Amino acid sequence: xxxxxxxxxxxxxxxxxxxxxxxxxxxxxxxxxxxxxxxxxxxxxxxxxxxxxxxxxxxxxxxxxxxxxxxxxxxxxxxxxxxxxxxxxxxxxxxxxxxxxxxxxxxxxxxxxxxxxxxxxxxxxxxxxxxxxxxxxxxxxxxxxxxxxxxxxxxxxxxxxxxxxxxxxxxxxxxxxxxxxxxxxxxxxxxxxxxxxxxxxxxxxxxxxxxxxxxxxxxxxxxxxxxxxxxxxxxxxxxxxxxxxxxxxxxxxxxxxxxxxxxxxxxxxxxxxxxxxxxxxxxxxxxxxxxxxxxxxxxxxxxxxxxxxxxxxxxxxxxxxxxxxxxxxxxxxxxxxxxxxxxxxxxxxxxxxxxxxxxxxxxxxxxxxxxxxxxxxxxxxxxxxxxxxxxxxxxxxxxxxxxxxxxxxxxxxxxxxxxxxxxxxxxxxxxxxxxxxxxxxxxxxxxxxxxxxxxxxxxxxxxxxxxxxxxxxxxxxxxxxxxxxxx
Numbered sequence: 111x112x113x114x115x116x117x118x119x120x121x122x123x124x125x126x127x128x129x130x131x132x133x134x135x136x137x138x139x140x141x142x143x144x145x146x147x148x149x150x151x152x153x154x155x156x157x158x159x160x161x162x163x164x165x166x167x168x169x170x171x172x173x174x175x176x177x178x179x180x181x182x183x184x185x186x187x188x189x190x191x192x193x194x195x196x197x198x199x200x201x202x203x204x205x206x207x208x209x210x211x212x213x214x215x216x217x218x219x220x221x222x223x224x225x226x227x228x229x230x231x232x233x234x235x236x237x238x239x240x241x242x243x244x245x246x247x248x249x250x251x252x253x254x255x256x257x258x259x260x261x262x263x264x265x266x267x268x269x270x271x272x273x274x275x276x277x278x279x280x281x282x283x284x285x286x287x288x289x290x291x292x293x294x295x296x297x298x299x300x301x302x303x304x305x306x307x308x309x310x311x312x313x314x315x316x317x318x319x320x321x322x323x324x325x326x327x328x329x330x331x332x333x334x335x336x337x338x339x340x341x342x343x344x345x346x347x348x349x350x351x352x353x354x355x356x357x358x359x360x361x362x363x364x365x366x367x368x369x370x371x372x373x374x375x376x377x378x379x380x381x382x383x384x385x386x387x388x389x390x391x392x393x394x395x396x397x398x399x400x401x402x403x404x405x406x407x408x409x410x411x412x413x414x415x416x417x418x419x420x421x422x423x424x425x426x427x428x429x430x431x432x433x434x435x436x437x438x439x440x441x442x443x444x445x446x447x448x449x450x451x452x453x454x455x456x457x458x459x460x461x462x463x464x465x466x467x468x469x470x471x472x473x474x475x476x477x478x479x480x481x482x483x484x485x486x487x488x489x490x491x492x493x494x495x496x497x498x499x500x501x502x503x504x505x506x507x508x509x510x511x512x513x514x515x516x517x518x519x520x521x522x523x524x525x526x527x528x529x530x531x532x533x534x535x536x537x538x539x540x541x542x543x544x545x546x547x548x549x550x551x552x553x554x555x556x557x558x559x560x561x562x563x564x565x566x567x568x569x570x571x572x573x574x575x576x577x578x579x580x581x582x583x584x585x586x587x588x589x590x591x592x593x594x595x596x597x
Contacts, residue, residue: 145255152168163189165187168181209236242281255277322552333543336589353509365515382473399457431449500517515541518530521537
């Protein structure tokens with residue numbers, strides 16, 4: 111390759127490096143391009159970390175090696191930054207070193223290359239070592255090239271003087287690209303850490319949800335990968351890019367972030383009368399006061415049969431109220447009528463009051479599960495807040511759908527979900543996956559203080575029932591059950 115062609119190629123490869131943001135792939139390209147420009151048979155890229163040079167990429171055409179990251183480190187091990195070591199010298203002084211004959215040079219300690227040659231059968235002849243420097247001549251790594259090959263004969267020889275100039279120019283662009291890739295990696299790590307911290311914080315807010323967010327995040331991306339790997343079934347052929355998998359994983363971590371606005375007493379409400387305080391305790395005190403009045407009447411000579419019947423009815427009524435306090439469907443009309451009859455009873459003497467207030471009757475009669483309609487609305491608002499909160503984050507383009515996926519995990523195919531009442535064609539697959547995983551985790555979680563995990567057959571029945579009723583995607587449900595070994 112003549113000088114003009116090499117310069118043109120230098121511009122091309124340096125420009126190409128600027129578009130690579132994956133650190134490992136970038137280092138591999140750096141070494142490959144440097145070898146292409148110089149005709150080197152082998153080489154290593156070291157990064158300077160914590161006072162040592164760590165091999166990150168190794169190429170050796172003669173030995174057929176292409177090693178990255180941990181494999182490269184295992185192969186060579188870290189190199190001390192010392193002036194008697196050729197790579198250490200280049201790093202310490204930010205200076206290029208050309209060694210035409212490794213075995214004939216006494217300028218540096220070459221016991222390491224010789225030991226490597228003895229172990230592998232390779233023969234290190236020439237070496238070109240170029241520091242990778244940031245502005246201000248801060249060294250961040252070293253590019254080491256071995257054995258320049260003669261284009262005509264293929265025999266190894268010394269590097270040409272212009273090789274050093276060319277690689278130095280290339281190394282400047284490579285160092286800039288490496289710095290950018292590191293910044294991108296650090297920003298990704300920061301975003302990842304913040305996302306995980308938010309998920310952990312939401313889990314910590316409620317003692318009743320255990321590690322729900324963390325488990326959903328793990329299940330969500332694991333299930334998406336399982337769908338992608340499936341060779342049969344209705345979802346066979348579905349493929350997700352790496353960026354889409356990252357979106358799915360991050361949406362799992364953030365799907366309940368809106369619960370930061372949900373009152374803890376609503377999230378932790380285990381019974382209908384529970385709130386800022388447990389109303390049932392107050393009701394029991396009233397019943398006890400009513401019982402005391404009845405017993406006092408009995409002692410004063412009231413009709414024994416009638417009074418004992420009133421005491422028995424009082425115990426039955428309290429048991430009914432306690433049962434009505436447990437989570438369940440809204441009351442039937444006859445049950446609500448009984449509540450109103452109980453409320454007609456009074457307690458105390460002198461300053462009498464009803465056994466049940468109008469508000470307590472409303473709470474017991476209208477609650478679904480443990481929540482009143484107003485509390486259910488408040489709970490459902492968390493997905494609206496999820497969309498609002500995540501909408502304030504400037505996600506990069508490849509994560510732009512995270513807010514939508516996270517905010518739609520309570521939508522249902524038949525339009526009965528919330529917050530928007532979307533239907534089948536309006537709910538992306540990633541959100542359908544998250545919806546099924548969210549339900550599955552809630553049914554199977556073993557870390558809930560208020561309930562054990564449901565039996566397998568019940569989990570299957572609930573999920574298939576939701577699919578049959580048009581709420582959850584039946585293909586997603588069946589794939590999830592199969593992946594978890596429930597099918």
